[in-house]
Amino acid sequence: MGDAVAASGVEVGILVLILTAAVTAIEFLAYLLLVRVLHSRHALAFLLMLPGIIAVTFFVVFPIGWDLVISTTNMNLYHIDDYTFVGARNYANVFQGAILHKYGFWDIFLRTIEWTVINVSISVVLGLGLALLLNRRMRMGPIYRGLLIIPWALPQVIAVLAIRGADFDEEFGLVNLLLKYAHLGPYPWRTDGSWLFASAIITNIWLGVPFMMFILLGALQSISDEYYEAADIDGASWWQQFRRVTLPMIQPVMTPAIVLSVIWTFNNVNVIYLMSNSQIPEEAHILVTAVYSAGFQFYRYGFGAAFAAIVFVILFVFSAVYIRVNRASQALYE
Amino acid sequence: MMDKAVDVQAPAQVASDAIQYRPAVAVSRGWWRKGREDGPLKRLVIHAILIGSCVIAIYPLLQVVTISLRPGDRLFSTDLGLIPEGATLQSYSDVLFNSDFFIWIYNSLVISTVAAILGVCFAVPAGYAFSRFKFPGRRAGLLFLLSTQMIPAAMLLLPIYLLLFKLNLIDHYLGMIVAYLTTICPFSIWILKGYFDTIPPDLEEAAQVDGTSRLGAFWRIIIPLSTPPIALTFLFGFTSAWSEYLLARTVIQRAELFTWPLGIYTFQGQFQTEWGDFAAASFMISIPVLLLFLFMGRYMISGLTLGGVKG
Numbered sequence: 097m098g099d100a101v102a103a104s105g106v107e108v109g110i111l112v113l114i115l116t117a118a119v120t121a122i123e124f125l126a127y128l129l130l131v132r133v134l135h136s137r138h139a140l141a142f143l144l145m146l147p148g149i150i151a152v153t154f155f156v157v158f159p160i161g162w163d164l165v166i167s168t169t170n171m172n173l174y175h176i177d178d179y180t181f182v183g184a185r186n187y188a189n190v191f192q193g194a195i196l197h198k199y200g201f202w203d204i205f206l207r208t209i210e211w212t213v214i215n216v217s218i219s220v221v222l223g224l225g226l227a228l229l230l231n232r233r234m235r236m237g238p239i240y241r242g243l244l245i246i247p248w249a250l251p252q253v254i255a256v257l258a259i260r261g262a263d264f265d266e267e268f269g270l271v272n273l274l275l276k277y278a279h280l281g282p283y284p285w286r287t288d289g290s291w292l293f294a295s296a297i298i299t300n301i302w303l304g305v306p307f308m309m310f311i312l313l314g315a316l317q318s319i320s321d322e323y324y325e326a327a328d329i330d331g332a333s334w335w336q337q338f339r340r341v342t343l344p345m346i347q348p349v350m351t352p353a354i355v356l357s358v359i360w361t362f363n364n365v366n367v368i369y370l371m372s373n374s375q376i377p378e379e380a381h382i383l384v385t386a387v388y389s390a391g392f393q394f395y396r397y398g399f400g401a402a403f404a405a406i407v408f409v410i411l412f413v414f415s416a417v418y419i420r421v422n423r424a425s426q427a428l429y430e
Numbered sequence: 431m432m433d434k435a436v437d438v439q440a441p442a443q444v445a446s447d448a449i450q451y452r453p454a455v456a457v458s459r460g461w462w463r464k465g466r467e468d469g470p471l472k473r474l475v476i477h478a479i480l481i482g483s484c485v486i487a488i489y490p491l492l493q494v495v496t497i498s499l500r501p502g503d504r505l506f507s508t509d510l511g512l513i514p515e516g517a518t519l520q521s522y523s524d525v526l527f528n529s530d531f532f533i534w535i536y537n538s539l540v541i542s543t544v545a546a547i548l549g550v551c552f553a554v555p556a557g558y559a560f561s562r563f564k565f566p567g568r569r570a571g572l573l574f575l576l577s578t579q580m581i582p583a584a585m586l587l588l589p590i591y592l593l594l595f596k597l598n599l600i601d602h603y604l605g606m607i608v609a610y611l612t613t614i615c616p617f618s619i620w621i622l623k624g625y626f627d628t629i630p631p632d633l634e635e636a637a638q639v640d641g642t643s644r645l646g647a648f649w650r651i652i653i654p655l656s657t658p659p660i661a662l663t664f665l666f667g668f669t670s671a672w673s674e675y676l677l678a679r680t681v682i683q684r685a686e687l688f689t690w691p692l693g694i695y696t697f698q699g700q701f702q703t704e705w706g707d708f709a710a711a712s713f714m715i716s717i718p719v720l721l722l723f724l725f726m727g728r729y730m731i732s733g734l735t736l737g738g739v740k741g
Contacts, residue, residue: 104603104687108544111604115548140644141563145571148556148619151548155612156578163589176595226483229476236477242724243484246491249723251673253691254712255490257698261705262493270493302486363582365676373698384584391588392680404585415580 119147167402173395186402195386195403196394198378208362208382211297215361218301220354223308228342230309231316241313248306256299256370264295264371271295289379296371296380300364308353315349316342355418362411383407491716498522498709521706522714531711533686534693537603538672541689545607546667549614550622550660557622558648562631572623578616583676586612591680605681606689610674614667621666625659626652665726673719690715 126146130139167186171179191201230240247255263270264285275281285295319342327337365384368376376385387407391400492512499517525531559565560572590609591600599605633655634647642650653660675691682688688696694715697708 105540107602107604108540108607111607112544112548138563138565141559141565144555144559144563144648145565146555147552148559148615151552151611151615152575152578152619155608155615159586159589159593159612160581162593163585166589166592171592226480229480232476236480240480240484244487245723246487246720249720250491250716251691251719253673253675253694254494254716257695257708258490258494258712261698261708262490262497270489302490306487359580363584365584369676384582387582387584388587388676391591397588397592400588404582404588407582408585411580411582412577415577 119150122146122150163401163404166398167405169398171397171401172399173397176397179398182398186399187406189399190403190406196378196381196389199381204381204383204386207293208384211293211382212358212361214297215300215304216354216357219304219308219357220350222301222305224312224350226305226309227312227316230313241310244309245306247303248310252303252366253370255303256367259299259302260295260371260373264299289377292372292377293368293380296368299371300361300367303367304357304361308357311349311353312346315346319345355415359411359415383410494709494712494716496709497706498713500706521710525707525711525714529707529711530685530688530693531690531714534688534690535715537687538689538691541603541606541610542668542671544603545610545614545671546664548607549611549618549667550664552611552615553618553622553663554653554656554660556619558626558652560619560623561626562634575616575620579620583613587677587680590677594681600681601684601687603687606671606678609677609681610667610671614670617670618663618667621663622656622659625656625663629655665722669719669722 123143123146126143127139130136130142136142166179168181168183169175169179170182170185194200195204226244230237230244234240261269264272266272266282266284266286269285271285272282275283283291285291323341323345324337327341332340362382363384364382365388368380368382368385369388372380376389381389383403384407387400387404390396390403394400496512496514498521499519500514501516501518501520560568590612594600594605594609597605599608629652633651634644637647637651638644673691674689675695678689678692679695682692685696690711694708694711697704697711
């Protein structure tokens with residue numbers, strides 16, 4: 097084991113010591129201030145909150161603020177220390193001209209929507225279908241469930257790299273072999289940006305179905321039999337029961353699951369990045385992967401930071417609308 | 431930021447809204463059972479669809495096994511059989527004895543463990559305060575925690591990288607731990623708050639009547655009662671850091687400090703032998719993870735849903 101590893105181990109020890117000392121000291125000062133000086137009613141709550149507040153400020157608020165600061169500067173690989181303030185120029189640049197080489201903001205935005213809608217809708221349909229099939233007494237049920245959870249349980253790096261190499265290889269991949277056998281292919285999954293994007297969508301659906309399936313299966317299992325018995329007595333058909341009983345009953349679970357799935361899919365850098373062997377072709381970029389490339393392949397830090405802030409605002413608006421619309425989550429803060 | 435973190439974060443929110451959802455019960459109830467069993471043809475079709483889905487779900491893993499067993503001279507082949515011709519364990523011995531496999535695993539273990547422990551330490555008192563106390567700023571704090579779970583990973587990657595660069599923490603465990611705490615901290619607070627909500631406050635009140643202080647009740651009643659949820663929160667943090675790739679790639683450049691996702695990525699070269707090594711390493715890493723999900727999967731799902739039960 098090398099020196100760097102050993103040195104890093106020592107650092108971790110020092111970090112833990114410093115953190116403990118710092119938190120203790122700050123807690124003590126806060127105790128003096130809140131209890132001895134202010135005689136606050138909320139002293140205990142704030143003292144308990146304090147480590148969390150320190151951590152979140154340091155690890156979350158600070159990076160976000162730093163992103164906003166960088167976004168108003170011309171920081172890049174050549175100006176990493178001597179950057180200057182450029183105002184809103186980076187923000188304007190995001191909407192003018194190409195983000196990387198070819199495509200502008202709105203092209204990539206549209207592709208992101210395409211990516212999100214296709215992935216989420218197919219995952220929901222397949223997940224719900226499988227959940228409906230699994231929601232019955234079957235001797236094989238536990239085995240099916242155990243096998244179907246595998247795409248979710250497998251580490252994403254392994255799953256995506258394996259699928260890329262074993263299934264979407266143009267010469268030896270399973271997909272092209274099958275297509276060739278059926279006289280339908282082969283297709284350039286690796287070399288053509290649009291086909292690569294398609295293969296990333298297929299992979300992402302494979303990864304996303306188990307989550308939907310398990311969440312929805314849980315919801316289905318919590319529906320009481322009585323509803324269906326009553327519907328049977330009224331002579332409701334299979335489809336009527338599904339429309340009038342099943343869907344409304346799983347709605348409180350399905351809506352947030354879909355919203356979440358939208359947020360994850362929108363934010364997913366990993367799948368496209370790993371599918372394209374880190375050189376993402378322009379035709380396969382979505383917003384978050386373009387943010388990544390602007391920062392780490394083009395080294396335009398100021399521009400990348402502004403772009404990231406804009407992407408965050410888009411998601412924030414989406415989430416805010418969702419939180420407002422969804423009363424269930426509002427009730428949580430009562 | 432982290433692939434599994436992103437996966438794991440969100441169910442807390444699903445849960446938060448899915449108040450009616452209860453963890454899977456052992457006996458499934460379905461409307462088709464009472465009074466009308468499925469006919470044999472319908473059963474056949476259902477099983478056929480499910481078996482087909484299972485095959486699709488496990489096929490890539492089977493391919494990994496096959497490739498890891500192939501002899502070095504025919505790693506890329508059009509042969510689709512499960513056990514390849516001339517199967518050999520050569521790739522496994524390559525990975526175990528001629529690569530830095532154990533160093534990668536060690537690096538990943540140290541980073542994930544420390545990050546997850548620190549996350550839990552920060553989160554337990556804060557989650558308890560959010561669960562039990564009414565104080566000014568509580569609502570704003572909860573909303574802030576909720577919205578941090580919607581921040582795109584790619585968005586924080588850049589400022590974190592530049593911060594770590596300025597602080598000279600690139601190529602250090604410390605940098606990785608700090609970076610992972612960015613997602614682990616808010617998530618752990620959120621999920622532990624949900625757990626504490628499910629513990630009735632009567633318990634602490636009884637303890638206080640018996641003469642202990644509020645803090646004493648927290649320490650002697652709540653913490654021991656919450657060992658399983660705390661362990662589960664640790665596990666969520668751990669798994670999210672354990673299989674994270676993108677952040678590790680930006681923060682770690684020295685091969686000596688590679689975590690295992692960076693390590694197996696180096697096998698992804700164009701050379702034939704490495705493809706077998708990739709498969710062997712992947713399979714060895716997958717097995718413990720899959721076993722964990724097999725035994726803990728139910729607790730993980732039900733644990734995540736607990737996060738939303740209103741206290």
